[in-house]
Amino acid sequence: MRDISSTKSTNQFKGVFAGCMIAFVGIGLLSAVVNILYLTGSLFMMEVYDRVLPSRSLPTLAALLAIVAVLYSFQGLFDALRGRLLVRIADRLDLAISPRVYDAILGLQLQAPMSARYAQPLRDLDAIRSFLSGNGPTALFDLPWLPFYIAICFAFHFWLGVTALGGAIVLAAITLLTELVSKRPVEEAAKHSSKRSRMAESARRNADVISVLGMGPHLRRRWQDENRAFTREQRRASDIASGFSVFSKVLRMLLQSGILAVGAWLVINQQATPGIIIAGSILSARALAPVDLAIANWKGFIAARQSRVRLQKTLSLLPEMQGRMDLPAPKAMLSVERITAVPPETSESVLQDIVFSLEAGTGLGVIGASGSGKSSLARILVGIWKPARGAIRLDGATPDQWPAAALARHIGYMPQAIELLDGTIAENIASFEPDAQADDVIAAARAARVHDLIVSLPDGYSTEVGENGRALSAGQKQRIALARALYRDPFLVILDEPNSNLDSEGEEALTAAILGIRERGGIAIVIAHRPSALIAVDKVLMLAAGKQQAFGPKDEVLSKVLRQAPGNPGALKVVQTAEAAKA
Structure with missing residues (x-):
C-alpha cells in the first residue's frame, strides 16, 4: 500500500504553477486582447473630433458608437475571464497545498515545537490565495503593455511620447521605492501579528488559572504592548503604501493635464489634430493605470511573497517520507534497543540507553x-x-x-x-x-x-x-x-x-x-x-x-x-x- 500523503513534495508551488501554465498563457493572451481593446476609447474620441464633428455625420457617429459598444462588451468579457482564471488558479493552489498545510500544523508541533510558535501556515496560504484572487496579478499582467502604449503616444507625436515616457519613468521609480520602503514594516507587522495571536490563544487556553491567580491585568498589558507594536508597524506599512499610491494618482492626473497641454501646444502650432489631444490624454492615463494599480496592491504583493517564502520554509522543516509498503500486523514482540531520546529542537537527551x-x-x-x-x-x-x-x-x-x-x-x-x-x-x-x-x-x-x-x-x-x-x-x-x-x-x-x-x-x-x-x-x-x-x-x-x-x-x-x-x-x-x- 502506498502512503499517498507521503509522496507530496515539500515545495509544491512550482508544481502547481507549472500545472496551471496553460491557464497563465490564457491569462496572458486575454491580457493582450484586453489591452488592445483599451485603445477603443482613445481611438473613438480621435475619430469623433477629427471626423464626426467636422463632417457633422450622424450615421458615422452611430456606426462608431455601435462598434465601440461591441468592443467594450468583449473587453469586459475578457477582463472577467482572466479574473475568473486567476481565482481558479488560487483554488487549485489551495487544494494542492492545504493538505500539506494541515499536516504542517500538526507535524510542526510534534517535530519542531519551537519553530511551530512562529509558523502560521494557514494564514500564509490565505494571504497567497487572497493576492492571487485580487487585482494585484491583473496589474502585473498589464504592466508589460506599458511600452506598447508609450510607443503609440510616440506614433501620435514625438513630444506626446516624451511626456508619457517621463511620467512612466517617475511612476516606475515610485514603484521601486514602494518595494524598498514598505518591505520591512510589512515583515515586522507580520511578526507582531503572529506573536499577538499566540499570546491571545495561550490566554484563552489557560483562562481559569489566569482568572483565579489574578494574572489577567498583567497579561493584558503584555498583550497590549504587542498589539500596539503590531498596529504601529501596520500603520507604517499602510501609510507608506497609501502615500505612494496617492502620489502616483496625483502624478497620473498631472500627467494627463500635461498631455493635454502638450497636445494643445501642438494643435496651436498646427503639428497635430484636436482629436490627438483627447486620444493622447486617454491613452497616457491607460498606459500608467497598471503602474498605479500595482503600487496600490504592492503591500499585498509583499505580504504574499513573504507568506510564500515562510510557507516553503515551514513545509521544508517536515522531512519528506517515501512511499512505504504495508507490513503484517505485529503480534509477537516489542523490542527497545538501547534508545536515546533527544526532544525536537533541543540538544540534551532525556532518555539514555533504555x-x-x-x-x-x-x-x-x-x-x-x-x-x-x-x-x-x-x-x-x-x-x-x-x-x-x-x-x-x-x-x-x-x-x-x-x-x-x-x-x-x-x-x-x-x-x-x-x-x-x-x-x-x-x-x-x-x-x-x-x-x-x-x-x-x-x-x-x-x-x-x-x-x-x-x-x-x-x-x-x-x-x-x-x-x-x-x-x-x-x-x-x-x-x-x-x-x-x-x-x-x-x-x-x-x-x-x-x-x-x-x-x-x-x-x-x-x-x-x-x-x-x-x-x-x-x-x-x-x-x-x-x-x-x-x-x-x-x-x-x-x-x-x-x-x-x-x-x-x-x-x-x-x-x-x-x-x-x-x-x-x-x-x-x-x-x-x-x-x-x-x-
Whole structure:
C-alpha cells in the first residue's frame, strides 16, 4: 500500500504553477486582447473630433458608437475571464497545498515545537490565495503593455511620447521605492501579528488559572504592548503604501493635464489634430493605470511573497517520507534497543540507553520520580519522537517501515493530558474514522467498561463532547480516552497516567482493560505514579534521570526500588538502592 500523503513534495508551488501554465498563457493572451481593446476609447474620441464633428455625420457617429459598444462588451468579457482564471488558479493552489498545510500544523508541533510558535501556515496560504484572487496579478499582467502604449503616444507625436515616457519613468521609480520602503514594516507587522495571536490563544487556553491567580491585568498589558507594536508597524506599512499610491494618482492626473497641454501646444502650432489631444490624454492615463494599480496592491504583493517564502520554509522543516509498503500486523514482540531520546529542537537527551523487550501478552509498568523520563518514553514508543540512537522494533521491524495510517491501527495511546476533540463520543472513540463500524466502537467502550456510562447520557454515543470535551467530567474524559486507545484492538497500548482522574470504579475498569489487552495477545505499557495502575502488569521498568535503573518481574523490582510514602498509604515513593543501580 502506498502512503499517498507521503509522496507530496515539500515545495509544491512550482508544481502547481507549472500545472496551471496553460491557464497563465490564457491569462496572458486575454491580457493582450484586453489591452488592445483599451485603445477603443482613445481611438473613438480621435475619430469623433477629427471626423464626426467636422463632417457633422450622424450615421458615422452611430456606426462608431455601435462598434465601440461591441468592443467594450468583449473587453469586459475578457477582463472577467482572466479574473475568473486567476481565482481558479488560487483554488487549485489551495487544494494542492492545504493538505500539506494541515499536516504542517500538526507535524510542526510534534517535530519542531519551537519553530511551530512562529509558523502560521494557514494564514500564509490565505494571504497567497487572497493576492492571487485580487487585482494585484491583473496589474502585473498589464504592466508589460506599458511600452506598447508609450510607443503609440510616440506614433501620435514625438513630444506626446516624451511626456508619457517621463511620467512612466517617475511612476516606475515610485514603484521601486514602494518595494524598498514598505518591505520591512510589512515583515515586522507580520511578526507582531503572529506573536499577538499566540499570546491571545495561550490566554484563552489557560483562562481559569489566569482568572483565579489574578494574572489577567498583567497579561493584558503584555498583550497590549504587542498589539500596539503590531498596529504601529501596520500603520507604517499602510501609510507608506497609501502615500505612494496617492502620489502616483496625483502624478497620473498631472500627467494627463500635461498631455493635454502638450497636445494643445501642438494643435496651436498646427503639428497635430484636436482629436490627438483627447486620444493622447486617454491613452497616457491607460498606459500608467497598471503602474498605479500595482503600487496600490504592492503591500499585498509583499505580504504574499513573504507568506510564500515562510510557507516553503515551514513545509521544508517536515522531512519528506517515501512511499512505504504495508507490513503484517505485529503480534509477537516489542523490542527497545538501547534508545536515546533527544526532544525536537533541543540538544540534551532525556532518555539514555533504555533497553528491554516484551512478548505478546505482557503488561509493563513504568515508574519513576517526576522528570525521570516516563512520558518521554511514551512519546518515543508511539513514534511522536524519533530515537536519536538505538531502535524500537515491532516483530523486528522499526515503526517507520509501516505507512503512518497503517501503524496507527496497531498502536493505542492515551496521553497524560487528555484531549477530546469537538465531535460525538462515538467519533472520538473511533478517532474520527469516516467508515467506523458501530460494533468496533461499542467493543472498545465495553473493553474500557465505559459503555454503560455512555448510554446513560441523554444522547448516548451521539453526545457532543464539545471543544476539549468540556461537556464531560475529567474522569469521564479519561475513560473515553481509554476506549479510544483500545479501539480496534491495537497490538501495543501505551497508557500515560491512566488513573489520574479515576475513582475506584474507574480504576477497576482500567485494571480489567489492561488484563483484556494481555489476554488477547497485546502488549500494555502503563506509566504510573499510583500503585493501583500496576495491579494488572507483570513487569516493571524503573527510570531515574532518564536512565534505566531496573527492569524485570513486578514483585522483584518493586521490592527493590519502592517504599511506602509516609503519611500517604495510596502513594509509593521511588528510592534508588545500590542493588537497583546495579540492576
